[in-house]
Amino acid sequence: MSESPSQPTSRAGARPRPRVVVAGMGDAGVLVATRLARSCEVVGISTRPALVSGQELGNRLTNPERWRRSYLVPYRRFRRLDKARTVHGRITSVDLRGAEVHVERADGTAVVEPYDVLVIATGASNGFWRHDRVEDLGAIDADLAGVTAQLNAASTIAVVGGGATGVSVAANLARRGGADVHLFHSGDQPLPGYHPKVRRWITGELRKDGVVVHPDHRASTPEGFAGDHLTTDTVSWSTGQPPFKADLTLWAVGGVRPHSTFLPAEVLDGDGFVKVDEYLRVPGHPNVFAVGDVAASDPHRSSARNWGYRVVVANVQALVRGGDKGLKVYSAPEYRWGSIVGLQDDGLTVVQPDGKRFRIPRWIAEPLLLRVFVTRFLYGGLRPSRSDQRS
């Protein structure tokens, strides 16, 4: 796998493989690219040279070394990407008629990548940890270290936002100790979109962990502030409670901004997410798919965790075989599910769409889930990390 200028698809005597451009190589894009790289000529374009997973923010902040083992992975470590080519840069526009993606590479040069099939998986900005800035491994490391240092120096931390991210961060920081942790959320229970049983359960868990939970608090944020950095100012509330001053405030208010400005407005919904049909295909563009947080696939836009990559891979394969028949349909449960606080000393608790939950003991979860399931099954095998991580 290498980065080089765009090559023509066909070579004398060789049957050209269909060229699939994967726009955005995060959680969803990497899974699509690793599955298609054998049968197609895959070009993955991303603002970073590594998978920087959006999963497990709580663990990322409190145990960055463990987090990076599974969730910060330079693309060159993916064995299944050996036959793919990655381009480190930012997509500036897509010509859907001409089937071309225009990219400004990290070194400032421009390149055009033609495609037979386009998969849009550029995600969404959501707080300080997910963005679409072009950065290298050094900048990623510096970001992680900077946030960890700020958190370590704080003795009172406010987390604003009661979604899965805010809850995960608050619980993990409280379990780590060393600071008083306050979670502020609007409404009477955290975790909107989760089953009512899960929402009731989590408040008790947070209190057991030592988090001071403040329901019905809606922060007044300065015009234009998207929660994309930690702050030290006093926070005031539009819901009337007294202002709160923490040493550090972490914003997880769900101000999601889709990374889609490079696309024509006709393929976007009113909030800027990419419109898709039940096959995760962009209506009117049979060779264009979207998956992950950028895709308007269901009310929670949950195709990343609901195996949307499998639907896209199957449907791209069907399409390149020449068929439009037997396309796989995407469906999502009514309620969100998954691990909320990530791996803990007592294991990994997973909540289900029906409100039930199960816990995998740590001695099984760590080797089986992270090393076998994530590394081997999901990613399809990774090269050892040491030399790669910092090159």
Ligand SMILES: Cc1cc2nc3c(=O)[nH]c(=O)nc-3n(C[C@H](O)[C@H](O)[C@H](O)COP(=O)(O)OP(=O)(O)OC[C@H]3O[C@@H](n4cnc5c(N)ncnc54)[C@H](O)[C@@H]3O)c2cc1C
């Ligand atoms: C297997 C799996 C399990 C999951 N389990 C859970 C769970 O238990 N709990 C939970 O809360 N969530 C879970 N999630 C969901 C997860 O938190 C997010 O939904 C997921 O990180 C979103 O992935 P994405 O690929 O859409 O976006 P991202 O991972 O953010 O990737 C987008 C990529 O596109 C790049 N990009 C953006 N703009 C451009 C541009 N203009 N040009 C080039 N590149 C660009 C970005 O740099 C980034 O690399 C899970 C996801 C998966 C895949």
